[in-house]
């Protein structure tokens with residue numbers, strides 16, 4: 001340690017001793033962020049050899065399947081173990097029953113097959129919610145202005161089987177319908193896919209931080225042009241959780257574990273670090289946290305203005321999410337973080 005100029009007091013307790021050099025800080029470090037912990041969300045769209053930047057997520061793109069495969073190869077080479085895939089479906093194919101989700105060879109299962117052909121080791125996590133396919137912009141079927149729980153699960157069960165047939169390693173229901181984990185498990189097992197895992201969005205909050213993601217998929221339930229029927233709710237408050245609730249996350253966890261979830265998730269991450277901590281304490285399966293699109297957009301936009309340092313803020317955020325108790329993190333910073341970690 002550099003000698004102090006001033007007087008030296010007798011102070012037996014000096015926590016700064018463990019902060020004095022990089023090597024002692026490395027030894028004292030409690031939380032490690034590793035490329036092993038990162039899951040990269042990716043967006044796929046129709047077409048060939050194209051990518052489109054998401055306007056509210058600089059440097060994040062929707063990729064056509066061929067470009068998606070290139071990106072997956074890059075991520076795999078960087079050591080990232082898994083991707084979570086979301087489809088941008090053209091408006092013309094969206095209907096109020098989300099039927100396109102069940103077409104056996106549409107964009108999404110085709111993308112999964114292409115990924116598993118090209119990079120079989122990279123885990124593919126598929127999304128079984130209806131919102132990318134639903135003209136009402138909801139994760140469930142809407143009837144008489146209400147989001148239907150059990151009718152939605154019937155579609156999701158078939159989606160999960162379609163995804164497993166296409167080669168998905170993990171299916172991830174991101175919808176918050178009651179009972180879907182158990183019913184999807186049963187459908188997968190009945191269809192001969194006992195090894196396909198379920199990552200449940202266990203505590204998914206009705207959050208304003210999903211805005212940029214809804215731009216990416218053009219899936220916001222608030223779009224006036226989508227809402228011929230004004231009865232359709234313009235928010236997801238009747239199924240996603242109230243941001244004020246923490247105890248309820250533990251209840252959702254208990255249900256999902258009882259229904260057979262292999263992994264559980266808290267989403268968003270940064271405004272819900274206490275929830276991550278509580279869920280980790282009560283969970284005996286790995287806990288994921290989703291560092292969502294709005295969290296990415298905040299740091300990236302501030303950095304573009306020269307107001308924040310993008311790299312340092314992103315790494316601090318990801319480390320904080322790990323410290324709170326997340327075992328793995330879905331983050332749009334995944335590729336950058338993997339590069340920073342290996343530099």
Ligand code: PBG
Pocket residue numbers: 129130131139174175209210211212213214236291292293294
């Ligand atoms: C919908 C879904 C959402 C996200 C993932 N799946 C948005 C929503 O619930 O409206 C958000 C992810 C993000 O913001 O990065 N099933």
